[in-house]
Amino acid sequence: MSQDTYNPPKVWKWDATSGGKWASINRPISGATSQEKLPVGKHPLQLYSLATPNGVKVTVMLEELLALGHSGAEYDAHLIRIAEGQQFSSGFVEVNPNSKIPALMDHSTDTPTRVFESGAILMYLAEKFNEFLPTEPAARAECLSWLFWQMGSAPYLGGGFGHFYVYAPEKFEYAIDRFTMEAKRQLDVLDKRLADNRFICGDDYTIADIAIWPWYGQVVLGNVYDAAEFLQTHEYTHLMRWTKEIESREAVKRGCMVNKTSGPESGQLHERHDASDFDNKTQDKIG
Numbered sequence: 001m002s003q004d005t006y007n008p009p010k011v012w013k014w015d016a017t018s019g020g021k022w023a024s025i026n027r028p029i030s031g032a033t034s035q036e037k038l039p040v041g042k043h044p045l046q047l048y049s050l051a052t053p054n055g056v057k058v059t060v061m062l063e064e065l066l067a068l069g070h071s072g073a074e075y076d077a078h079l080i081r082i083a084e085g086q087q088f089s090s091g092f093v094e095v096n097p098n099s100k101i102p103a104l105m106d107h108s109t110d111t112p113t114r115v116f117e118s119g120a121i122l123m124y125l126a127e128k129f130n131e132f133l134p135t136e137p138a139a140r141a142e143c144l145s146w147l148f149w150q151m152g153s154a155p156y157l158g159g160g161f162g163h164f165y166v167y168a169p170e171k172f173e174y175a176i177d178r179f180t181m182e183a184k185r186q187l188d189v190l191d192k193r194l195a196d197n198r199f200i201c202g203d204d205y206t207i208a209d210i211a212i213w214p215w216y217g218q219v220v221l222g223n224v225y226d227a228a229e230f231l232q233t234h235e236y237t238h239l240m241r242w243t244k245e246i247e248s249r250e251a252v253k254r255g256c257m258v259n260k261t262s263g264p265e266s267g268q269l270h271e272r273h274d275a276s277d278f279d280n281k282t283q284d285k286i287g
Ligand SMILES: N[C@@H](CCC(=O)N[C@@H](CS)C(=O)NCC(=O)O)C(=O)O
Pocket: 025, 052, 053, 054, 055, 082, 087, 099, 100, 101, 102, 116, 117, 118, 119
């Protein structure tokens, strides 16, 4: 377990050359680095995003709302390439001062409404369309508890486990042990919950499932971090059953394609401006 010991100096200084996959976009300051407006398409909802687990939550939600017939959920999904720093444009910072995808503008309100943080976006859309969030107080409290559980827990899975297992410039046993322990504990929380419940909040599919699946479902499938074997995710049988049921939903399949820039080309729809963009994608595959 021995690793060179680091003695922190009295005052931390930013070493812009420090390693790691995301070193080029990580900074200790916030705000815009370039002056650039965001594009605005024809639909009421304008999404600025990328198909990471946090981004996929919102595209799945929008596709689920459209599948229920809510035409007001039509949206343009603009691609934000975070590895190239596009989240630091002045236009993006106006929508999300925290410079992280996903970010949403709703142009159907008297003055356009901005919403950032994926959990806030899911709640905003659920309330706007009165779907996927129970109204009965106890059921609503349960749903929001799981939604916020996801928001609070996933940074340990992503920023902790994923970062040190995949992205860090060196493999640190202490950090990988610490965050693997926590990741497995979280998988066990979900597995136990899903042993007695079809969906996270019981019989109904809600924004809690929509928030949790893109992280935990994709990790157990090995799609995120390629760690299914390391974490022995097949042992979480109830979580796996739920993961596969949600994976088979048409809206989830569509939502996972939007703003995707990696993996097989047939699964990538860089921008979505119309429902027919998916059909054109199928045509591309056939042709
Ligand atoms: N808590 C935020 C997290 C968003 C987030 O971390 N987004 C990442 C991609 S998954 C991002 O935009 N990173 C760019 C950066 O850190 O500069 C949410 O759920 O919306």
